[in-house]
Amino acid sequence: MTTDTDVRPESREPGPSGQDSGQDSGQDAALSSATRGGESKRSIEQIALLLFITIPFVALVAAVPLAWGRGMSWLDLGLMVGMYFLGCHGITIGFHRHFTHGSFKAKRPLKIALAIAGSMAVEGPIVRWVADHRRHHKFSDAEGDPHSPWRYGETLPALMKGLWWAHMGWLFDEEQTPQQKYAPDLIKDPAIRRVSRDFWLWTLISLLIPPVVGGLVTMSWYGAFTAFFWGSLVRVALLHHVTWSINSICHATGKRPFKSRDRSGNVWWLAVLSCGESWHNLHHADPTSARHGVLRGQVDSSARIIRWCEQLGWASDVRWPSADRIAARRKENISEAA
Structure with missing residues (x-):
């Protein structure tokens, strides 16, 4: 496999160092099992994951004829957009930039709020999500990467198979990432462990908010139904596929x-929907950077919100990319190859 020049940027990521290996194995097992999404095969979570992927996807397919026949209200649209970006920023700012890479420090209320907001994206418990992503960075586009599209080779049929694997096939792999190895810091935190263990609760709340609001505002069951369809099912399906596109397309x-030492690329047309995550090449060149869209015109709403949190005193030690740091990671001959 041909990869880009091997550049290993500074990192203060906890987890993949294999620390705490001397802890009592019984305690490790208890802590890991307390987070859900653990390492047991064929767990109930796999079944739930299948349902959360297929049912919202079917709803997304049905969205077009439903909108054409009856339309959608401004309330439905507002709930879908609002819930989408709440969950999306919970993933990008919380699960990804804060918990996985330590791009900034957050005060306790913000830290817990980000963990809950990310959980409401319905992408799995926070401990498992972070462990998977840290493992991805350790082996990016090489053997050991849980979701590389180059897993099966570089021919067109192999890439097509690899894109499916990277997009969603890897979610059903029975080989689970060791959480104690890759996310020991989160497992040690009682509040974060509780948020992870209660993933089912945040999922339920996330799915119920739109129909409850829709039903109360319209005072009708139909209003509750359309709000659930757009604000819950379609929203979850769209957010899932945008997030998975970072793994596959990018x-x-x-x-x-x-x-970077992998094949991560910048995909501009995903920037707004991914809240800045699709500026993926810079992210893999400098994983701890709090901003991914560092070039002119690169929209990164996650970085903007982190800046606001910093100005409010909720976030500190933000790793903003300096001009020198960006220049050091630029290729001498910028490749525009796709």
Whole structure:
């Protein structure tokens, strides 16, 4: 497999170092099992995951004829957009930039709020999500990466199979990432462990908010139904596929102006829907950077919200990319190859 120049940027990521290996194994097992999404095969969570993928996807397919026949109200649209970006920023700012990479420090209330907001995206318990992503960075686009699109080779049929695997197939792999190895810091935190263990509760709340609001505002069961359809099912399906596209599309195509040891690329048309995550080449060149869209015109709403939190005193030690740091990661001859 041919990869970009190997650049290992500074990192203060906890987890993949294999620390705490001397802890009592019984305690480790108890802590890990307390987070849900653990390492047991064929767990009930796999079944739930299948339902949360297939049912919202069917709803997304049905969205077009439903909108054409009856339309959707402004309330439905507002609930869908509002809940989408709440969950999306919970993933991008919370699960990803804060908990996985330590791009900034958050005061306790913000930290817990981000953990809950990310959980409401219905992408799995926070401990498992972070462990998977840290493992991804350790082996990015190489053997050991849980979701590389280059897993099966570089021919077109192999890439098509790999894109499916990277997009969602890997979610059903029975080989689970060791949480104690890759996310020991989160397992040690009682509040975060509780948020992770209660993933089912945040999922339920996330799915119920739209129909409750829709029903109360319209005072009708139909209003509750359409709000549930758009604000819950369609919203979850869209957010899932945008997030998975970072794993698949952004590792198979896109511009690569920065040096990285994998095939991560920048995909501009996903920038708004992914809240800035699709500026993926810079992220893999400098994983702890709090801003991914560092070039002119690169929209990164997650970075903007982190800046607001910093100005309010809720976030500190933010790792903003300096001009020198960005320049050090630029390729000498910028490749525009997709």
